[in-house]
Amino acid sequence: MLKKSLKDAIQDRRSYYQIGDSSPISDEKIQSIIEFTVRHSPSAFNSQSARVVLLLGDNHLKIWGFVKDELKKISKSEEAFKASEEKINRSFLAGHGTLLFFEDQSVVKNLQAQFPSYKDNFPVWGEHSSAINQVLAWIALESEGLGASLQHYNLLIDKSVHQEWNINPEWKLVAQMPFGEIEGEPQEKSFEAIGNRVLVFK
Numbered sequence: 001m002l003k004k005s006l007k008d009a010i011q012d013r014r015s016y017y018q019i020g021d022s023s024p025i026s027d028e029k030i031q032s033i034i035e036f037t038v039r040h041s042p043s044a045f046n047s048q049s050a051r052v053v054l055l056l057g058d059n060h061l062k063i064w065g066f067v068k069d070e071l072k073k074i075s076k077s078e079e080a081f082k083a084s085e086e087k088i089n090r091s092f093l094a095g096h097g098t099l100l101f102f103e104d105q106s107v108v109k110n111l112q113a114q115f116p117s118y119k120d121n122f123p124v125w126g127e128h129s130s131a132i133n134q135v136l137a138w139i140a141l142e143s144e145g146l147g148a149s150l151q152h153y154n155l156l157i158d159k160s161v162h163q164e165w166n167i168n169p170e171w172k173l174v175a176q177m178p179f180g181e182i183e184g185e186p187q188e189k190s191f192e193a194i195g196n197r198v199l200v201f202k
């Protein structure tokens with residue numbers, strides 16, 4: 001599946017904010033990539049609590065319409081809303097599709113009932129599992145020539161998302177990942193000295 005070495009794919013995964021609505025690969029291929037990354041993502045106790053919804057075509061456009069509707073309600077001024085709207089149109093809505101990442105709270109609750117001594121850990125581990133799943137999808141899409149970014153409009157759009165696509169109420173929305181053909185380079189990125197971040201004791 002990876003068109004690049006793992007090293008290149010990890011390095012080239014970036015936040016792409018200039019994306020277009022075409023795709024170098026078919027929608028079926030995108031679906032199979034996402035099914036693959038969801039299937040093989042690790043999770044606490046192999047609980048497999050991660051859920052993903054792939055939005056394509058009008059469904060992709062709809063989600064960014066919901067974000068704009070909600071932002072309009074809470075923006076301090078028309079000017080502030082216009083700035084947000086432009087960013088959403090250019091960087092997210094302009095793309096080919098959107099992935100919605102969820103965590104199934106019924107799985108978390110079951111684990112809490114089964115293993116009460118880890119009760120407080122399961123919601124945290126669920127978030128970790130979702131994050132792992134997100135980054136695998138991000139890397140896999142990039143390696144096929146699709147740029148993506150990671151967004152968090154959860155609290156604003158939860159209700160609309162559940163209603164529109166009749167999503168199980170136990171599925172908690174965690175993140176959104178708009179993706180599309182890469183139309184511009186990612187922003188410059190600075191790096192902390194690696195010696196401050198990785199310690200080695202031999």
Ligand SMILES: Cc1cc2nc3c(=O)[nH]c(=O)nc-3n(C[C@H](O)[C@H](O)[C@H](O)COP(=O)(O)O)c2cc1C
Pocket residue numbers: 013014015016149150151152186189
């Ligand atoms: C947990 C997490 C939350 C993030 N939330 C957002 C977000 O809400 N919006 C956004 O545009 N980028 C978000 N990002 C992307 C980061 O800003 C980005 O990964 C970071 O600046 C490094 O740039 P790169 O992705 O190009 O390597 C998030 C990344 C992580 C890991």
